[in-house]
Amino acid sequence: MTATAPAADERLLRTSPLRRLLGRPELGSVVGALAVFLFFALVADGFLRAAGLSTVLYAASTIGIMAVPVALLMIGGEFDLSAGVMVTSSALISSMFSYQMTANVWVGVGVSLLATLAIGFFNGFMLTRTKLPSFIITLGTFLMLTGLNLGFTKLISGTVSTKSIADMEGYSSAQDVFASVLTVGGVDFKITILWWFGLVAVASWILLRTRVGNWIFAVGGGKDAARAVGVPVERTKIGLYMGVALAAWIAGQHLLFSFDVVQSGEGVGKELTYIIAAVIGGCLITGGYGSAVGSAIGALIFGMTDKGIVFAEWNPDWFKFFLGAMLLLATLLNAWVRKRAEATA
Amino acid sequence: MTRSDTTRSAAPTALVELDGVSKHYGNIRALEGVSLTVHAGEITCVLGDNGAGKSTLIKIIAGLHQHDAGTFRIEGEEVRPASPREALDHGIATVYQDLAVVPLMPVWRNFFLGSEPRKGSGPFKRLDVDLMRRTTHAELLRMGIDLRDVDQPIGTLSGGERQCVAIARAVHFGAKVLVLDEPTAALGVKQSGVVLKYVAAARDAGLGVVLITHNPHHAYLVGNRFVLLKRGTMVGSHARDGITLDELTRQMAGGSELDDLRHELEGTTP
Numbered sequence: 001m002t003a004t005a006p007a008a009d010e011r012l013l014r015t016s017p018l019r020r021l022l023g024r025p026e027l028g029s030v031v032g033a034l035a036v037f038l039f040f041a042l043v044a045d046g047f048l049r050a051a052g053l054s055t056v057l058y059a060a061s062t063i064g065i066m067a068v069p070v071a072l073l074m075i076g077g078e079f080d081l082s083a084g085v086m087v088t089s090s091a092l093i094s095s096m097f098s099y100q101m102t103a104n105v106w107v108g109v110g111v112s113l114l115a116t117l118a119i120g121f122f123n124g125f126m127l128t129r130t131k132l133p134s135f136i137i138t139l140g141t142f143l144m145l146t147g148l149n150l151g152f153t154k155l156i157s158g159t160v161s162t163k164s165i166a167d168m169e170g171y172s173s174a175q176d177v178f179a180s181v182l183t184v185g186g187v188d189f190k191i192t193i194l195w196w197f198g199l200v201a202v203a204s205w206i207l208l209r210t211r212v213g214n215w216i217f218a219v220g221g222g223k224d225a226a227r228a229v230g231v232p233v234e235r236t237k238i239g240l241y242m243g244v245a246l247a248a249w250i251a252g253q254h255l256l257f258s259f260d261v262v263q264s265g266e267g268v269g270k271e272l273t274y275i276i277a278a279v280i281g282g283c284l285i286t287g288g289y290g291s292a293v294g295s296a297i298g299a300l301i302f303g304m305t306d307k308g309i310v311f312a313e314w315n316p317d318w319f320k321f322f323l324g325a326m327l328l329l330a331t332l333l334n335a336w337v338r339k340r341a342e343a344t345a
Numbered sequence: 346m347t348r349s350d351t352t353r354s355a356a357p358t359a360l361v362e363l364d365g366v367s368k369h370y371g372n373i374r375a376l377e378g379v380s381l382t383v384h385a386g387e388i389t390c391v392l393g394d395n396g397a398g399k400s401t402l403i404k405i406i407a408g409l410h411q412h413d414a415g416t417f418r419i420e421g422e423e424v425r426p427a428s429p430r431e432a433l434d435h436g437i438a439t440v441y442q443d444l445a446v447v448p449l450m451p452v453w454r455n456f457f458l459g460s461e462p463r464k465g466s467g468p469f470k471r472l473d474v475d476l477m478r479r480t481t482h483a484e485l486l487r488m489g490i491d492l493r494d495v496d497q498p499i500g501t502l503s504g505g506e507r508q509c510v511a512i513a514r515a516v517h518f519g520a521k522v523l524v525l526d527e528p529t530a531a532l533g534v535k536q537s538g539v540v541l542k543y544v545a546a547a548r549d550a551g552l553g554v555v556l557i558t559h560n561p562h563h564a565y566l567v568g569n570r571f572v573l574l575k576r577g578t579m580v581g582s583h584a585r586d587g588i589t590l591d592e593l594t595r596q597m598a599g600g601s602e603l604d605d606l607r608h609e610l611e612g613t614t615p
Binding site: 205209210211213214217218221222224225226227228229230231284288289 | 407429430433439441446447448449450454457458459460461463470471472474514
């Protein structure tokens with residue numbers, strides 16, 4: 001009865017460090033990432049050079065920024081198929097508002113934030129109100145946003161892309177925040193890498209060390225049990241969708257300020273990329289299990305494969321095949337690892 | 346119907362008192378005129394076959410549904426809890442048979458789910474993980490469950506252990522009334538015994554317990570009062586000294602219907 005540490009129990013036979021490690025959701029993806037890294041380090045010239053790694057990290061970051069909230073949402077038991085086009089919507093709103101109102105670019109950026117959050121709220125609100133599967137709700141939002149992106153852009157600018165806003169007030173400072181290049185030791189790194197790392201850190205903190213994180217695991221792993229002990233299931237889910245919207249806003253502003261003009265048809269298909277990154281990273285597709293760090297490793301595998309094929313001078317048509325194979329392998333490995341970890345000694 | 350007189354004059358007010366409570370779903374009468382009382386340190390058993398209205402009753406007490414007629418008092422005050430959270434605030438904790446815990450989450454996260462202690466302030470307000478781990482281990486030990494590892498997913502525990510964690514959690518969070526929905530239904534004999542032991546432990550800790558079951562043997566082992574439901578109505582309400590196990594089993598099984606069945610079966614078998 002004395003305050004001995006709970007760990008000192010003779011029945012804790014084999015909680016070896018290895019078993020602890022096997023219990024981590026990221027493990028499968030770490031093994032996969034190492035394999036992909038070694039593979040391309042061997043076959044592709046330039047992959048290991050600093051500039052090459054910077055390119056890989058940039059590719060990973062543009063996916064990773066979205067994969068983080070998509071992973072949290074998946075842990076919470078839901079999908080968001082509108083995440084890809086929402087990025088484009090966010091960029092379009094920002095650009096067109098500033099251009100049409102001849103306002104400071106930052107005003108457009110702010111309006112875009114509110115509008116994108118509203119889209120996220122709409123997804124969450126519809127889901128919790130109608131109790132329809134998120135697949136249907138967000139598929140609807142996906143199609144509606146795809147239509148609105150094209151329709152509004154053609155209506156306002158006459159073409160499928162927005163007008164240049166590069167000469168407008170506030171453009172350069174906004175570019176510094178969302179699309180600048182940092183030079184570290186002679187190597188150029190895009191600022192999205194910082195945004196990505198920041199999001200992973202914040203999301204991990206929320207998931208593992210806050211009350212809301214506990215709720216996210218609970219609404220995904222056992223919605224009814226969570227509700228019965230007083231967890232605000234609806235608010236948690238709406239919050240998760242707004243998290244996706246927040247990241248879509250960041251990614252959208254990057255899109256706008258790195259290319260100046262936005263193509264209104266972009267983003268279709270990206271939503272699956274984010275989901276794949278989250279799944280490769282160890283998120284359980286049925287909810288209740290996963291991590292933000294895992295989604296980052298999933299995005300890294302994506303970036304390495306994407307750019308590695310280019311460095312190896314292969315036909316990029318093979319990319320999708322690699323991706324599909326990777327997804328299957330990662331899912332199988334995760335399932336196997338989890339079964340091993342959960343089997344009590 | 347001297348029951349209400351005795352509760353009024355008795356010094357301690359009942360923790361929970363339902364009086365003539367009814368619930369309709371559209372034109373379906375799920376519950377009609379059911380009354381029951383729960384006192385501190387006592388176990389009130391609700392018995393009934395499938396479809397008798399046990400689930401509806403539990404949902405009203407737990408705040409998942411609201412009653413249409415009758416009164417629902419908690420410590421003498423009339424209430425109408427509109428959510429499980431509200432019922433919890435009134436001191437009523439409900440442990441469901443199948444949805445008591447989130448299987449993939451560690452035991453300590455499950456234990457504090459919905460009532461997580463935090464430290465720090467502002468954006469750095471965070472879970473007090475050490476306290477949560479320690480408290481979980483200590484509270485479970487107090488209930489007699491010596492857990493190997495509070496970090497293991499709760500789904501790896503046995504059904505009985507999971508029920509016990511849910512009961513220990515309710516006791517820890519200061520529940521005054523514990524509502525247990527068929528806690529022994531899916532369990533084997535030994536596991537059932539373990540759970541009933543913790544139910545008795547909760548009673549001895551001064552909680553009022555509502556035990557929903559269709560097993561009169563389990564009910565009679567621990568119960569102080571027995572309320573029998575059948576097709577949504579109350580067909581009997583007995584104190585322990587007013588009924589024997591045989592009589593309880595007979596009433597539970599449908600009394601005269603059982604006799605008829607016996608005649609029928611004995612008549613057909615040569």
